[in-house]
Amino acid sequence: MKLIVGHKNPDFDCFASCVAAKKLFPDHTVVISGSPQQNVSQYLRIYEDRYPYITESDLGEEKVESLVIVDTASRERLGPKIQQLVDKAEKIVIYDHHPDIKEVTISGEKHIESIGATVTLLVEEIKNKGISIDSMDATLFAIAIYEDTGNLLYTSTTVRDLEALKFLFEKNANLAEVAEFVRYDLNYEQKLILDQLISNIEQHNVKHNVVHVATAETDKFIGGLSAVVTKLWELQGVETLICIIRTGRKIHIIGRTSSEDIDIGGFFTELGGGGHRKAGSCTVNLSDVLEAKRLVLEVIQKYVEKGPLARDVMSSPVRVAYSDMTIEEVNKIMERTGHNGLPVIEGNKLVGIVTKKAVDKAVNHGLLKNPVKSIMSTKLVVVDADTPLSKVRKIMADYDIGRIPVIENGVLVGIITRTDVMRMSFSDAVKAKPKRPITQQSEKIFHNVHDKMISCLPREIYNLLKTFGQFGDEVGLNVYVVGGFVRDLLMDNPSFDIDLVVERDGLKFAEHAAEKLKATLVKHDKFLTASLFFNGRRVDVATARIEYYEAPTELPQVEISTIRKDLYRRDFTINAMAIKLNHKDFGLLLDFFGGQEDIQNKKIRCLHTLSFIEDPTRILRAVRFEVRFDFTIEEETERLMREAIHQGYLEKVSGQRIRQEFEKIVQEIKAVKAIKRLAEFDAIKRTFPGTFYTATMEEKLRALFDFLPWAEKHFGQVDRFYSVMFVLLEYHNEQLLNEIKERYGLSLKFLQQLKLLKKMIIPLSQMIKLRMNFSDIYKVTHDISPEGFCYIASYLEPDDQEYLKQFLERVSTVKLTISGKDLIDKFGLKPSKKLGEILESIYCAKLDGLIDDSNELEYVKSLIESASSNSR
Structure with missing residues (x-):
């Protein structure tokens, strides 16, 4: 063993020295003996995950290779087990101070x-x-120095202590944290004032910040009132404290705060005193303490900003476990995610919390198949989303808990961990969580849209949603309509494609609904989804789930979750809203991520920083929605898109998924604008290598999409994807074409036609521009597909497109009244190649208007006679 130890019942200097020694001896383990002093215990309740240690009871009988002893050189001050290890240690290193007043009873390498x-x-x-x-290390070491030097007032304080503090402040030691944990010793008269202040302390809520005001009076002059106030601040563990103390004829007001949102210095400056942002004092010319208190409560309002609330620092969405899950299932979730604790849900209610430590013990005892509720803790400590962070922190310390669920309107919306709390004070010690740069929290998460549903939805759709809510009540499951349906309803442009999400068991709900509606049910058990088909309508049902990705760009795995987490997995805030359909809450809109606000501000915003890495096809979707709704992609979202494209994530996605998204883009009314926008992101050349978006290509695409609506009406069906591919791929060599064919599953017929049209597109477009006979055009185009004609149209001006339309209409309406059989029966011709040539000649003559149905036979006779004379 290699150990770092200190004296029994460690104070801050002892514990901090252990941590500092760990920096110098990184392969050693810190051991604590006895119970840490109260303020150290309070500190460890918050930061024990940061500074791991074992207790003396955890030690075995192994031989000690190295023993580092700090803050004592006396064997008697060590724990009993450690005293025994001293004699067994091969090497001992001692760090201590005050050699003139401390007895040294341990041999070893001494630094005293x-x-x-x-x-x-x-x-x-x-x-x-x-x-x-x-900064967290620096703060801990500074606390130790301040406490052991009596705030640098003890005569044992040296310049070296000051130099050490200078170094620690250069490393961003947090003075507010130091003030929170450092102890002070008071004299008798100061303690009398302290007792009064404790008896007269009051709590006031000022803009979500808790401000404590305490009063005391004495006819004597008392020195060191600042130390008294700081001591009270420490004892009460409050964030902001203002003390009003009358000594004789003077009234002193002294304040301390650890809040970033209260400017104590500004407050005291207005009252005629001074200080800095965290501390200050003044003397006021008032006759009594109550009058001074009224003044304090009036003026402090100006110097309080809205402080951080639970909603501002919580981790969200929350991964949960259900009470009937097995311990084995929960253990797998914890191992995969690295979570050390999970809230436990039963019947949509929070019923407990299970820790990794409890799960590990159960696994070791072979209890894998037992329900997790058998080992969960039901001693729940929760806060609501508007709880000030200062109160959250105090609860965490008071109850010695590392995670606190956050509840809003009865819904579990987040969880606050020790790490979340630490982020608020230390920027470099813990990787900072973005202050919602992407998902802007709406001030109004819950909003009833029942009236909008009545006014905007057809009665049939409204009644159907009510029916689905009733089905949910019948099987005891929460049902929501989600996604585009909700978005379009809020934009006053309702769509009627219904996607339902059911908490916990979508398949059970779907089975019940199918039975009630006499609908055809198609289930996809692997994905926990189903589809209902009835009355010519399709309704998709999914189990509320969170999708997690084994690797970037891969298709997601699925696990049961709650509605908030299900919405969090979606692409953009405007698509991450749900409306509850159960009878009690019918019409309740759930908007956790600011979708309404982004609709109002016309923004496309993704939900988290890994969005485009997990699913790069969202890049195409972002552009599609931006163009469709005439929105703007939010700045941070655009940066993340460009970063994902630059890192090559689009190339890693399967061609099938890219094609599916691109097929949706070409169906948009503003498809050309969307393709151009993709090109601006470099997404076109990434998805179709060798394609370079130019002004000429844009002109062709505009001409193509001008022609497409007519072509679709004329041909009945046109594949827009293939039509656009003709333009995007027209200059590709054979190798590139084959690579793209394999990636996107392009048909061999398309490739063959593209190669043909590439050769003839210029002369063919010239034929149309020169208004050549329909028959001449027909002879070179009669095997071209509808998509090929759209490609031809991309080379034509509007007037020339009109001529092409006339040609195609003529081709579709001209029919021969005579057949090959007629030629054989009436004219004695024999089946041959000549027979086909005659029929084509008749058709071409009709195309050019040289003949019609009435003189078709005469034209045949003339052709036969002409052929006979030529043969003679």
């Missing part, structure tokens, strides 16, 4: 000097060796 705090010695070594520390 007359300085204010042991941690100063270790900080000096850390600095000299260039070992990296972050």
